[in-house]
Amino acid sequence: MASAAMVLALTTACGQDGGSATGSQNVGATAVPGAVGDIATGAGLGTGADGTQEPASPPEPAGKLSVSTNAEIGELVTDGTGRTLYRFDADTAEPPRATCENDCATAWPPVAAADALAGEGIDGELLGEVARPDGSKQLTIGGWPAYRYAKDTAAGDVKGQGVGGKWYALAADGRKAEAKEAAGLSTRDDPKLGEIVVDKNGMTVYRFMKDEAWPEPVSACTGACLEKWPVVEPVEPDDTEGVVKKDLMTFTRPDGAEQQTVDCRPIYTFAGDKKAGDTNGQGVGGTWYAVSPDGKPVGAPKK
Structure with a gap:
């Protein structure tokens, strides 16, 4: 679970600037x-x-x-x-x-x-x-x-x-091959949606358009909503790849749980996505959308 120190290291408040073997040939x-x-x-x-x-x-x-x-x-x-x-x-x-x-x-x-x-x-x-x-x-x-x-x-x-x-x-550099653990948050190129954020299991990450980000994150998804849209738990900033780190922070929900944000926007996965690569939550109810690397909702109607 992310600490307060982690949050402060990245951003003091939403919208403010935060932290963002070789070898040689051997013969004979x-x-x-x-x-x-x-x-x-x-x-x-x-x-x-x-x-x-x-x-x-x-x-x-x-x-x-x-x-x-x-x-x-x-x-x-x-x-x-x-x-x-x-x-x-x-x-x-x-x-x-x-x-x-x-x-x-x-x-x-x-x-x-x-x-x-x-x-x-x-x-x-x-x-x-x-x-x-x-x-x-x-x-x-x-x-x-x-x-x-x-x-x-x-x-x-x-x-x-x-x-x-x-x-x-053997790995290509001569070291022992070992699987690289997936980053807590990363991006992938979806054939329909373009570059979107995924969690460590490759599951698509979503935003809820009824949530708030300013002056601090507030989630409007509570109760039964969380059964369909589980929150993304805190991720260390260094455990991300391709995601914009500005305003990458966590916040405490009313129930005391910590939730991750991208661009200060709370993020979730969708229970209807059964495997990595699924995007079944895209556009649900006209309020749920996949997240771009900078936190913007992908495909959401422009206001």
């Missing part, structure tokens, strides 16, 4: 065998029937790399066939060092560097290579050796994510 580093351990975590070394270490399979080609988005993991790197690329915590990026060999490399095939191309979303300057013991060159991204996962059988699979607490999908 020497790979170092990993320690004996569990194949599932990628630390095991394979041995032949005579007790000698078995040779590793040569890396498979990478093709044209690109960035894909997974709903749970976020943006990650895929190879030319759409297969997810991974990194291993036991490896190092400075200098590049690959520790997954033999049995491990069977479960986690290394990606060849020779034909790797930087596609959309990939910085070619972050692509490099590391030499493996068999003389083959493994692709590195941001210094991290890149692998596939044998159990990923189709483009878009991410079955290797988090395996053994050491394997993670």
Whole structure:
């Protein structure tokens, strides 16, 4: 819940002015065998029937790399066939060092560097290579050796994510891919309404034309009205994207609850919107309208 300090930091009153890794290419580093351990975590070394270490399979080609988005993991790197690329915590990026060999490399095939191309979303300057013991060159991204996962059988699979607490999908900068938490308030481009404000769940945000903003916010939606039009709870100013921060504040409702405003106008969601992207509340009763980034009602009749 936003504090009074947050409100004061943004605006002293409605209408007044308020507050409003790069890496380098690494070529030719020497790979170092990993320690004996569990194949599932990628630390095991394979041995032949005579007790000698078995040779590793040569890396498979990478093709044209690109960035894909997974709903749970976020943006990650895929190879030319759409297969997810991974990194291993036991490896190092400075200098590049690959520790997954033999049995491990069977479960986690290394990606060849020779034909790797930087596609959309990939910085070619972050692509490099590391030499493996068999003389083959493994692709590195941001210094991290890149692998596939044998159990990923189709483009878009991410079955290797988090395996053994050491394997993670690669982000375009070489870091671990992780989903970015949506901002408390942001904007999206609606095909009919244009740019409108949405909450952290992607639900459309609305204004009630009977509310007041000056000299301070007042909500005319009370009682049963709130069952259809739930209030948007307070959002930290830094937890917004694309929304004008001037007069972005909260106020206390008569029931003691805090409600968020945009341009000092109270904002709500609509119970009739069942999924992100719905705009079923637009124009309801001639008094409810989606909100533009500056707080204006989208599509409302001009007075």
